[in-house]
Amino acid sequence: MGLYGMVIDLKKCIGCEACVIACKMENATPPGISWCRILREERGTFPHVRIFSLPAACNHCADAPCEKACPTGATYRNGDGIILIESSKCIGCRTCMTACPYNVRYLMKKEVSYFSPQPLNPYEIMGYAQHETGTVQKCTFCAHRLEEGMKPACVELCPAEARYFGDLDDPESDVSKMVKERHVYQLLQEMGTDPHVYYLSS
Amino acid sequence: MIVRRGMTFEYQDAFGIWFVLATFFLGIGAGLFILSVVYGFVLGKLIGLIFVLLEMPFLAIEAGHPLRVWRAFAYPKTSWLSRGVIGLNVFIILAIISILQGYKFLFLKDVSPYDWSVNVAAVIVAVFLILYGSMTVARYPSIPAWHSILLPSLFVSYGLTSGTAILFFLYPLANMNSMQLGQTGLIVILINLILLLMYWIELSLSTTAAKESARILTRGKLWPYFIIGIVMTGSLMPAILIAGQMYSVSQQPTILFMTAGVLSLMGSFLFRYVLMKVGIYEIPH
Numbered sequence: 001m002g003l004y005g006m007v008i009d010l011k012k013c014i015g016c017e018a019c020v021i022a023c024k025m026e027n028a029t030p031p032g033i034s035w036c037r038i039l040r041e042e043r044g045t046f047p048h049v050r051i052f053s054l055p056a057a058c059n060h061c062a063d064a065p066c067e068k069a070c071p072t073g074a075t076y077r078n079g080d081g082i083i084l085i086e087s088s089k090c091i092g093c094r095t096c097m098t099a100c101p102y103n104v105r106y107l108m109k110k111e112v113s114y115f116s117p118q119p120l121n122p123y124e125i126m127g128y129a130q131h132e133t134g135t136v137q138k139c140t141f142c143a144h145r146l147e148e149g150m151k152p153a154c155v156e157l158c159p160a161e162a163r164y165f166g167d168l169d170d171p172e173s174d175v176s177k178m179v180k181e182r183h184v185y186q187l188l189q190e191m192g193t194d195p196h197v198y199y200l201s202s
Numbered sequence: 203m204i205v206r207r208g209m210t211f212e213y214q215d216a217f218g219i220w221f222v223l224a225t226f227f228l229g230i231g232a233g234l235f236i237l238s239v240v241y242g243f244v245l246g247k248l249i250g251l252i253f254v255l256l257e258m259p260f261l262a263i264e265a266g267h268p269l270r271v272w273r274a275f276a277y278p279k280t281s282w283l284s285r286g287v288i289g290l291n292v293f294i295i296l297a298i299i300s301i302l303q304g305y306k307f308l309f310l311k312d313v314s315p316y317d318w319s320v321n322v323a324a325v326i327v328a329v330f331l332i333l334y335g336s337m338t339v340a341r342y343p344s345i346p347a348w349h350s351i352l353l354p355s356l357f358v359s360y361g362l363t364s365g366t367a368i369l370f371f372l373y374p375l376a377n378m379n380s381m382q383l384g385q386t387g388l389i390v391i392l393i394n395l396i397l398l399l400m401y402w403i404e405l406s407l408s409t410t411a412a413k414e415s416a417r418i419l420t421r422g423k424l425w426p427y428f429i430i431g432i433v434m435t436g437s438l439m440p441a442i443l444i445a446g447q448m449y450s451v452s453q454q455p456t457i458l459f460m461t462a463g464v465l466s467l468m469g470s471f472l473f474r475y476v477l478m479k480v481g482i483y484e485i486p487h
Contacts, residue, residue, distance in 0.1 A: 039486060056486055065342045071284035072273040091273055092266015095283050097216035101344035103483045107216070107266055134266030187486040191343050 002167035003081040003196070004141055006155070007178045008055055010202035012162035015040065015053025019154035019163065023057075026142060026153035028127020031114055033106040035139040036154050052202060055163075057154070058083060058104045058139035059187060059195030069099035074135075081168075081196060082141045090135035097136060101191045105138045141165075168196065211414055214345055214481035217264070222474045224260035225335040226364075227253050229357065229470060232328040233365025235297060237386070239321045243376040244304035246369060251297040253368075254290070254331065282341055286334030293331055296324035332361040345481045346408055347415035352401045356473070359397055363390045364470045367440075370463035374456065384448040387462065391441045394469075398433065415480040427476050436469015 015038050023029070023036035036057040043052045060083045067075045067083060074089035075096055097105045111128050113120045120128065131137055142152035150156065155163040166173035171180075175198075178184060184198035231253030238246030262268040274287045303317045336357035343349045366387045369376075373383050405416035419428045440462035447458035 054486060065344065068280040069283070069342065070277065071281040071287070072270070072276050074273075089270075089273060090267065091270040093264070093271075093274065093283055094216035094266075095281070095338055098214055098339060098348075098481070099342040099344055101342070101484060102486060103212050103214075103344075109266070136266075188484060191484075 001079045003169040004060070004146070004165070005081075005168040005175050005179070005196040005198065006141070006152075007164040007175050007184060007198045007200060009162045009164070009200040010052075010054070011200065012160045013053050013055060013202075014160050014162075015051065016159060018157050018159055019055055022153040022157035023139070026145070027140075028124065028130065029106075029137070030108060030112050030124075030128065030131075031116075032112075033108065033137070035104070035106070035137070037104075054199075055154075056102060056104060056187070057197070058100075058141075059102055059193065059197045060139075060141060061193035061195045063192060063194050065099040065101070065191075065193060066096035066105060069095040071095065078143065080143075080146070082143055082146075083138075084140055084143060085136055085138065087132040087135045087137075090132070092134045092136060094136065101188050101193060102195075105136050107136050108133050211411060211482045211485060213479075214483065217339070217478055217481070219475075220260045220264040222471070222478055224257045224264065225357070225474050226471050227256040227260065228335050229332055229361035229474075230364040230368060230467070231255070231257070232293075232332045233361035233363070234368045235328045235365070236325050237362065237365045237369055239300070239325050241369075241376060241378055241383075242304075243369075243372070243378065244301060245375060246372055247297065247301050247304060249368065249372070250328075250365070251294070251301065254293065254297070254328075258290070282334055282337040286331065286338065289327055289330050289334055293324065293327040296320060296327055300324045329358065332358050339477075339481075344483060346412035346484060347405060347480045347482060348477070350401060350404055352397055352404060353477075356394070356397050356401060359390055359393045360470045360473055363387075363394055363466050366390055367463035367466035367470070370456075370459040370466075373459070380456075380459070381448055384444045384459070387444045387466075388441055391437050391444075391466070395433070395437050398437075398473075409484060411482045411484040415482055418480055418482075419476070424476055424479055427472055427479075431472040432469050432476065435465055436472055437466075440466045440469070 017038050020034055020036050020038060027035060029035055039054040039056055041052045043050055064083050072089045072091055074086045077083055092107060094107055108131050110133050113124055145152060151165050155165045164174050166175040168176050170176055179198055182200055184200055186195045186198055231250045234253060235247050235250030238250055262271055265271055274284055276284060278284045278288055300320050303320060333354050336354040339348045340353040369383055373380060402416055402419060405412045418424050443458045443462035
């Protein structure tokens, strides 16, 4: 039991989208759905211009509006502070999608192959088995990997090592030290959701 | 000067036309029921109930798993959708009792205090139903254009406008005073226009995403829907037609009332449609 959180160092992030690919490979999300994504912004004036990349996914908020909006209790928080969705309870009403300020929840409408009109390939058949059509899905902090003592796929595969993951309740963990000692910020703080994903400013 | 380009606004795509239709029919039904109670028009109550029931298939179509919708009763403590589903069932029961008593009233000419308590309760739940439709989207700050205290008021006033619009077709059956009905129509349209203006001003003075929504409404891709569809054709035109009917020399032609009713319904539908289309998330920062 802990309180899992993530710190993303935007100075280290090169926007390579390895985290996006890692997430897709690990969770077999269908075309059009990416639990992890990179938002980009052009900053500065010519010739001093640079691309700013902002990795975004579910923030596993302490005061999660999606959890409150869910009429069936399908969205819930597990013992480690991770917001999860119990697909068998989800009615696909999408109120959680509009309640989330970060727009990181997705409705799986149908199983679509990446190679459509070809039928689903064996990888897709195996991967889609963990998702239920007509229900909402989102980043789980790779809860299935955490159970096996591994880190989330996006953290594991980040070539710039820009992502840090750990227990925010453990004062000795990297993430809790960073949150305490460095100038971290949370996305859309004014929404009052208290995300468990922190960013180190670029 | 720092130029920030590239990170664009994201439009909500969770709710679509089915949600628009669901809230539209709910608004018509609840609004018509409330006005029918006020005017003592039993047939109006029955038609109002039918419109409210029409909301249900659209909500079911919108849901990814319609057969699991019964689960939506589970969390009324935090979820407005849950509260709405419970309210809908309470309304159906109260409305049926009210309608049955209404017909008894017609035949027996007997009004007991109990009759009115059921009617009052049904009206309160009908108002709650209109409110739940708006609160489902207005409760959370994720989409600034929806997170407005004016939105529930707009839903209620548009519900009453839609109810009046249907009464413009039915009032000859109800032995209603057309002058009184016309006045009601004019008042709700005026309230709509004032609330719409206040809503637009609120958006214009609010967050970045809300300002963008306000811009889209009056200068962006939705201006024809908002200015021509909702304000001019859906509000001003019906007001002129209602006034024309009320003060015409001949009290016979109800065609003006009916045209005003059709235009009001169109305005009410477009209001909900436009509202869905201006749902923009704040850019993460």
